[in-house]
Amino acid sequence: MQFGMLRVKELTGGYGAAPVVRSVSFEVEAGTMLGILGPNGSGKSTLLKMMSGLLQADSGTVEIGGRSIAEYSRKAFARQVAVLPQLQADTFSQTAYQTVTLGRYPHQTGLFAGWSDADERAVQKAMDRMGVTEYRDTEIEFMSGGERQRVFVAQALAQEAPVLLLDEPTNHLDIAHQQQLLDTVRRQATENGLTVVSVFHDVNLASLYCDRLLLMDRGEVAAIGTPDEVVDERKMERVYAARVRAGMHPEVPKPQITLLPAKEPEDRQEVIRKADFSVSREYVHLNSRIPMMAVSSAVFGAGAGWYRHFVNRNVGADYSTDDAGTEMRDWLYETGFPLTQTVAMMTAAMTEDAVIGEYGPPDAPIVVCVTAGVGNAVDASLGTDRDAYAGTINTWVIVNGHLPEEALIQGMITATEAKAKAMQTEHVLDPLTGTVATGTSTDSLLIAATQRGNRYPYAGTATELGKAIGRGVFECTAEAIRRYRNRKADFERESR
Numbered sequence: 410m411q412f413g414m415l416r417v418k419e420l421t422g423g424y425g426a427a428p429v430v431r432s433v434s435f436e437v438e439a440g441t442m443l444g445i446l447g448p449n450g451s452g453k454s455t456l457l458k459m460m461s462g463l464l465q466a467d468s469g470t471v472e473i474g475g476r477s478i479a480e481y482s483r484k485a486f487a488r489q490v491a492v493l494p495q496l497q498a499d500t501f502s503q504t505a506y507q508t509v510t511l512g513r514y515p516h517q518t519g520l521f522a523g524w525s526d527a528d529e530r531a532v533q534k535a536m537d538r539m540g541v542t543e544y545r546d547t548e549i550e551f552m553s554g555g556e557r558q559r560v561f562v563a564q565a566l567a568q569e570a571p572v573l574l575l576d577e578p579t580n581h582l583d584i585a586h587q588q589q590l591l592d593t594v595r596r597q598a599t600e601n602g603l604t605v606v607s608v609f610h611d612v613n614l615a616s617l618y619c620d621r622l623l624l625m626d627r628g629e630v631a632a633i634g635t636p637d638e639v640v641d642e643r644k645m646e647r648v649y650a651a652r653v654r655a656g657m658h659p660e661v662p663k664p665q666i667t668l669l670p671a672k673e674p675e676d677r678q679e680v681i682r683k684a685d686f687s688v689s690r691e692y693v694h695l696n697s698r699i700p701m702m703a704v705s706s707a708v709f710g711a712g713a714g715w716y717r718h719f720v721n722r723n724v725g726a727d728y729s730t731d732d733a734g735t736e737m738r739d740w741l742y743e744t745g746f747p748l749t750q751t752v753a754m755m756t757a758a759m760t761e762d763a764v765i766g767e768y769g770p771p772d773a774p775i776v777v778c779v780t781a782g783v784g785n786a787v788d789a790s791l792g793t794d795r796d797a798y799a800g801t802i803n804t805w806v807i808v809n810g811h812l813p814e815e816a817l818i819q820g821m822i823t824a825t826e827a828k829a830k831a832m833q834t835e836h837v838l839d840p841l842t843g844t845v846a847t848g849t850s851t852d853s854l855l856i857a858a859t860q861r862g863n864r865y866p867y868a869g870t871a872t873e874l875g876k877a878i879g880r881g882v883f884e885c886t887a888e889a890i891r892r893y894r895n896r897k898a899d900f901e902r903e904s905r
């Protein structure tokens with residue numbers, strides 16, 4: 410086993426009958442840094458205390474350089490392992506210099522051990538590294554919390570042990586001194602092969618400086634791996650019960666998290682279903698009890714925003730206006746829809762023929778609603794000049810889930826691809842070119858998400874959400890086209 414390598418096997422222990430740390434195992438390669446993360450009370454300090462020999466483990470072993478720590482004498486152990494905090498209570502009436510010299514105790518050998526040049530050099534170097542040389546003769550009790558912390562770290566560094574165990578080393582330190590301390594420790598690991606295990610409260614500092622991270626949850630290992638593997642939004646949210654967003658550090662490829670402010674407690678009962686849609690000759694209406702994040706190309710309320718009312722209004726084949734937006738606004742107002750909370754589309758197709766279906770997870774489905782009038786179908790690939798006739802397929806995709814903007818946009822792509830495929834399968838032709846149409850001239854699309862419950866980071870066709878949207882839009886569009894054609898055939902029969 411490598412000098413300085415640390416191996417923890419099945420370590421269990423605590424302060425009474427019920428262990429606080431349960432069956433924790435991991436290894437730390439010499440010259441690397443392991444960060445221990447976890448919520449308050451998850452057992453981080455207890456684990457470190459057992460590794461430091463300050464607390465007897467109930468079972469399991471800690472090996473350093475291939476030897477169990479139980480086999481080391483107190484002094485021999487201190488030559489192998491430096492621990493912070495250490496001897497803090499005793500050192501308050503001492504100067505910074507005297508405190509740091511205590512780090513040399515394990516190197517004092519023989520009956521008449523003296524203070525050597527090597528001891529003095531180690532102390533000076535450690536004090537310089539921690540920037541506390543100027544406080545050499547200041548008594549610890551007259552120093553600030555951060556200054557004291559740096560003195561204690563200097564003491565641990567002066568010990569020149571191959572393994573350094575730190576409990577919250579950046580406690581009390583301002584950002585410049587956090588950086589100085591962690592840069593120093595990091596350099597000792599990389600350049601001098603120091604093995605470091607450190608408890609962190611700050612996930613971002615741990616991610617930035619450590620090679621590997623150990624995430625504790627209620628006394629057990631919730632995750633161990635590289636920062637990329639451990640600093641994961643979902644793992645963080647689950648273990649810390651905090652809302653976070655994970656992203657990359659701007660200069661180094663290490664993940665960092667940002668806290669998201671508290672949200673109103675979610676009522677997970679609020680699921681939008683097919684039954685929430687009302688369909689009449691005049692319009693299709695979805696009245697959502699909660700605001701949904703919607704992105705659409707609607708006539709009214711287009712773009713992105715939070716909305717509760719979704720309207721697809723029948724305007725009849727002879728509808729004509731110079732300003733559809735204003736006309737729609739007036740109609741919505743007169744009909745009693747709250748304008749700031751409403752997105753509205755229009756169609757000449759019969760809204761009674763709207764096809765509504767539920768797809769994906771039954772407890773939180775993806776609800777698709779399509780109306781199709783394909784009299785003026787268009788093959789978009791040809792770019793043919795033509796008179797602008799309204800012909801409209803209006804598509805809504807309602808997701809019971811949480812979607813970032815990226816997924817909302819991917820959902821629109823997936824829905825558009827599925828619509829084009831439905832046109833092909835139903836063999837809808839562009840009357841001008843005779844080729845298979847891809848849509849109609851004034852199609853509109855809306856995708857809305859409740860932004861609660863299931864998280865869907867993406868909505869491309871490779872994802873479960875993309876599959877539900879693709880299948881849903883395809884099936885509903887194909888059925889809407891068939892209903893349109895049946896109605897048209899009935900109408901032609903009647904008028905003959």
Ligand SMILES: Nc1ncnc2c1ncn2[C@@H]1O[C@H](COP(=O)(O)OP(=O)(O)OP(=O)(O)O)[C@@H](O)[C@H]1O
Pocket residue numbers: 424429447448449450451452453454455456
């Ligand atoms: N000396 C002690 N005697 C009895 N119980 C203790 C003692 N120290 C800690 N505990 C208990 O052990 C559990 C784990 O504490 P520990 O200090 O290891 O957690 P931690 O993860 O370091 O927490 P924090 O982030 O708050 O520092 C806690 O429930 C705590 O109350």
